[in-house]
Amino acid sequence: MAQPHRPNDTKSAARVAVVAAGVVSPLGFGLAETVASLREARDCVSPITRFSVAQCRCKTAGQIPDDRLLAKRGDALRSRRLHRASHMMIEALKQIVMQDPQFTPELTVIGTTSGGMSYGEHYYRSVRGGESLRHAPTWIANYAAQKAVIDAQEAFDISSPCQVIANACASGSNAIGHAFECVRSGRYQRILAGGYDALAEMVFVGFDSLQAATPDKCRPFDRNRNGMVLGEGAALLALENFELARGRGAAVLAEIIGYGISTENFHITQPNPSGIGPRLAMERALQSGGISADKVDYINAHGTATTFNDAAEGKAIGELFNGVPLSSTKSMMGHSLGAAGAIEATVCLLALQEDFLPPNINFCALDDDLELNIVANESRPARVRTTLSNSFGFGGTNASILMRKSEA
Numbered sequence: 001m002a003q004p005h006r007p008n009d010t011k012s013a014a015r016v017a018v019v020a021a022g023v024v025s026p027l028g029f030g031l032a033e034t035v036a037s038l039r040e041a042r043d044c045v046s047p048i049t050r051f052s053v054a055q056c057r058c059k060t061a062g063q064i065p066d067d068r069l070l071a072k073r074g075d076a077l078r079s080r081r082l083h084r085a086s087h088m089m090i091e092a093l094k095q096i097v098m099q100d101p102q103f104t105p106e107l108t109v110i111g112t113t114s115g116g117m118s119y120g121e122h123y124y125r126s127v128r129g130g131e132s133l134r135h136a137p138t139w140i141a142n143y144a145a146q147k148a149v150i151d152a153q154e155a156f157d158i159s160s161p162c163q164v165i166a167n168a169c170a171s172g173s174n175a176i177g178h179a180f181e182c183v184r185s186g187r188y189q190r191i192l193a194g195g196y197d198a199l200a201e202m203v204f205v206g207f208d209s210l211q212a213a214t215p216d217k218c219r220p221f222d223r224n225r226n227g228m229v230l231g232e233g234a235a236l237l238a239l240e241n242f243e244l245a246r247g248r249g250a251a252v253l254a255e256i257i258g259y260g261i262s263t264e265n266f267h268i269t270q271p272n273p274s275g276i277g278p279r280l281a282m283e284r285a286l287q288s289g290g291i292s293a294d295k296v297d298y299i300n301a302h303g304t305a306t307t308f309n310d311a312a313e314g315k316a317i318g319e320l321f322n323g324v325p326l327s328s329t330k331s332m333m334g335h336s337l338g339a340a341g342a343i344e345a346t347v348c349l350l351a352l353q354e355d356f357l358p359p360n361i362n363f364c365a366l367d368d369d370l371e372l373n374i375v376a377n378e379s380r381p382a383r384v385r386t387t388l389s390n391s392f393g394f395g396g397t398n399a400s401i402l403m404r405k406s407e408a
Contacts, residue, residue, distance in 0.1 A: 015242035022095030025233030026062035058213035062231030062334030111171030115145035117200035168393025173341030177259035194236035195342035220303035220328035231334025235342035258289025258402030275316030281398035303328020327360035341391035
């Protein structure tokens with residue numbers, strides 16, 4: 001059964017502006033590199049290099065190269081001790097600070113699923129193998145989920161309370177949605193929100209053992225799809241009360257206007273085949289935003305390319321929307337788990353700013369049971385005024401974020 005969801009009073013609610021955005025993913029560092037990759041439909045999935053996958057079915061992932069991620073951090077001892085996730089968050093926050101130096105968050109809300117998981121792996125193997133624990137203090141200190149957030153804040157002398165949301169693959173969208181509702185309600189004026197996750201062997205092997213990962217290409221919504229590929233990255237959005245942002249002369253990149261959630265509790269790893277969970281989340285986002293389904297110009301689908309996920313989401317979209325263009329950009333960069341919702345919200349932001357539809361690559365033919373308008377293999381120019389970003393996770397956690405071009 002889905003959880004009840006109280007609609008927002010859109011007449012009295014404050015408008016919520018996005019005044020800056022930072023992103024690091026396999027598609028690139030920053031908004032310009034990301035939009036270039038999306039326009040060119042780049043396949044940024046590559047063979048795994050971080051650990052051995054000799055015994056795995058899947059051999060690929062969307063990866064961020066260390067030679068670039070760590071190059072700008074210098075060789076300071078503290079910097080070398082930080083987890084890769086911290087470096088991703090520092091890079092994303094740097095972009096926020098460069099775009100809007102005056103933005104000072106009252107609260108930071110971040111989604112993640114793995115935290116510093118790879119450091120936990122190092123510690124476990126050393127203990128189990130009777131090896132030296134000389135590096136144990138570093139592993140333990142940088143393992144916690146909030147550590148990457150703290151490291152990024154310290155790098156730019158930012159101090160705000162931090163909330164971490166771990167809700168499977170909906171985490172990044174939950175973080176942004178929660179932040180949106182906090183600003184909309186008037187409880188806060190400025191919030192930094194987003195998500196991060198770095199590749200970890202245990203997570204990778206876990207998905208592989210579930211046979212959820214593909215040994216082939218990631219093909220969302222294709223009739224021959226046979227699994228996901230993992231990715232990594234981080235993305236942050238600076239959310240602010242619209243009137244305050246306009247009053248101080250901040251650049252408003254877009255507005256978040258709606259957020260919907262549901263929990264279906266059908267199965268630990270499979271969605272309800274009826275699509276009720278995704279449908280409720282999307283309906284509630286539309287209700288929250290006070291608009292009808294025909295006003296949405298583009299959907300960034302969750303689209304993991306697993307058989308059951310795409311079928312349930314596709315069914316819900318087909319029932320609720322009439323031919324709206326949609327794509328899963330996971331086909332280009334993999335599924336970054338807790339970061340996925342934040343990165344894909346940033347993709348929607350770019351679609352609004354640049355008036356184009358991001359592509360769903362590796363697509364050949366639509367599943368016979370689905371009626372969808374897939375942005376197949378190439379980006380398209382289009383007038384995009386309103387977007388919907390979907391994130392659905394294990395256990396039936398569903399979240400949708402509605403975003404539109406800024407209006408005066």
